[in-house]
Amino acid sequence: MKTKKFTLLIAVFAIVFATFTACQTDQTDELLQEEGKVSPEILAKLDAAYFDTSRAFITNFMGEEGVAVEDMFFTYEQIDELQSIDPAAKHYRTTNLVSGLPRVITISVDPDLGTLGSNALDATINMYNNLNLRISFTRVNFGQRGPNKADIEVTEFYELESGGFITLGRAAGFPTRKGDPAKGFGINSRWFEISSIAPNVSELAGTMAHEIGHCIGLRHTDYQTRQSCGQNINEGSAGVGAIYIPGTPTGSDSTSIMQSCGPAINFNNNDKTALEVLY
Ligand SMILES: [Zn+2]
Structure with a gap:
């Protein structure tokens, strides 16, 4: 059986390119069919908010x-909120940000990871806290409920x-209307099993930093x-819920940690500017 390598082994967050043998593709197609199909109405809302729905x-x-x-x-309710966002928008951030x-x-990580x-989350917290923003992160125990529940849970x-x-990772939406961060994000442990792309601490930390970016209101820089x-998707008409952050490039920014697909694992200067403007 011929197995090609992943073509973008960099891919430290979001989505990685890869090529596969036919049998692997068949298996995953079956898996996807077991998951529900998204209705055209919901796809239209996600399209309008500039998401690539080809694999939704x-x-x-x-x-x-x-x-x-x-x-x-996104829950269905969150998708409706995306739709209600100011359409006068251009690049980068969501309408709702973390307030207060x-x-x-507070942030916690599932011991299953x-x-x-655990080490990657510590590294990610350092990445953010070193920026001296008006938001900072502190680690708490996983699985707490009630008032001790982490603001962001990593599952x-x-x-x-x-x-x-x-x-590689999946964020549970963007900040809420109340001004809280999204409640967390997941890390795909399948990633750890594929030897050609399995992450080290810095690479996993880069993915976590990317997903935290979404939780606090950053969209993909190449959305x-x-x-x-x-x-290469056509720009189309007005973007929804993606507001340009002053001082950052309007075009592609290949070293941004907020690109849809790798390889960045550290904040570049534009990422830092964006975070400093927002927070
Ligand atoms: Zn992303």
């Missing part, structure tokens, strides 16, 4: 049913590659084109 599917994530699209998960600044955001997950999920892509994933 209905799934359960962090205890709720909704739709996985790119490296995001300065603010300490092991020492690697584990397991999902096979499909159609040449593997989703209009998905260029980093080898796609």
